[in-house]
Amino acid sequence: MTVATTDPTPASGEMAGYGHRDVQPADVTLRDLEWTDLTRLAELEQELFADDAWSEATWWSELAGRPRRDYVVAVTPDGGIAGYAGLDVSGDVADVMTVATASGAQGRGIGRLLLVELVRRAVDRDVEAVLLEVRADNDTARRLYDRAGFEVISVRRRYYQPGDVDALVMRLLVPKGDA
Numbered sequence: 033m034t035v036a037t038t039d040p041t042p043a044s045g046e047m048a049g050y051g052h053r054d055v056q057p058a059d060v061t062l063r064d065l066e067w068t069d070l071t072r073l074a075e076l077e078q079e080l081f082a083d084d085a086w087s088e089a090t091w092w093s094e095l096a097g098r099p100r101r102d103y104v105v106a107v108t109p110d111g112g113i114a115g116y117a118g119l120d121v122s123g124d125v126a127d128v129m130t131v132a133t134a135s136g137a138q139g140r141g142i143g144r145l146l147l148v149e150l151v152r153r154a155v156d157r158d159v160e161a162v163l164l165e166v167r168a169d170n171d172t173a174r175r176l177y178d179r180a181g182f183e184v185i186s187v188r189r190r191y192y193q194p195g196d197v198d199a200l201v202m203r204l205l206v207p208k209g210d211a
C-alpha cells in the first residue's frame with residue numbers, strides 16, 4: 033500500500049473516529065526523522081516531557097535502531113519541527129514509542145496527523161496490533177488515542193514514579209489484509 037505521507041486520511045477504516053472529519057493541520061508535511069533533527073528533538077523533549085525527556089544520545093540510539101524503529105517528523109514550511117512520533121515494530125506488533133507536538137503547535141491536528149501516519153506505517157508492515165502506554169492523567173493524549181480507535185486493554189498500577197500514576201495500555205487491532 034502506498035499513501036503519501038502528507039495525506040492525513042486513515043489508511044483504512046481502522047481509525048473510524050477520524051475517518052470522516054475534514055480537519056487539516058496547517059502547513060506541516062511529514063518526513064522520516066534525520067540525524068540533523070536530533071538536537072532539536074532533545075530540546076523539544078525537555079519542553080514536553082521534563083524529567084522523562086530523552087537525551088540527544090538516546091535519540092541517536094533510536095535512530096540507529098532502524099528499521100525496527102520508525103520515526104516521523106512534522107515539519108513547518110520554514111523547516112522547523114512541529115511534532116514527531118515513532119514506532120517499534122517487532123513481529124506482529126507495533127509499539128508507539130512517542131507522539132509529541134511542540135507546545136506552540138498543539139491543538140491544530142498535528143498529533144492526529146502523526147498518529148494516523150504511525151498506523152499507516154504499521155499497516156504497511158503487516159502488524160496485527162498497535163500498542164501504546166499512556167499516563168492515566170494525560171487527558172489530551174488519551175483523547176487523541178480514544179478518537180483514533182485505541183482501547184484500554186490493561187492498567188499498570190502506579191507505573192509512573194514519582195507520583196503513583198497508572199499507565200493505561202491501549203491497543204488498536206489492525207486486521208490482516210486491511211492494507
Ligand SMILES: CC(C)(COP(=O)(O)OP(=O)(O)OC[C@H]1O[C@@H](n2cnc3c(N)ncnc32)[C@H](O)[C@@H]1OP(=O)(O)O)[C@@H](O)C(=O)NCCC(=O)NCCS
Pocket residue numbers: 080081130131132133134137138139140141142143144145165166167170171172173175176179
Ligand atoms: C498529546 C499531544 C501529542 C496531542 O498533540 P496535538 O497536536 O495537540 O493534538 P491534536 O491537535 O491532533 O488533537 C488531538 C485531540 O486532542 C485534543 N486536544 C488538543 N489539545 C488539547 C488540550 N490542550 N486540551 C484538551 N484537548 C486537547 C483535540 O481536541 C483533539 O481531540 P478531537 O479530535 O476530539 O478534537 C500533545 O498534547 C503533546 O505533545 N503533549 C505532550 C507530550 C505527550 O503527552 N505525548 C503523549 C505521550 S503518550
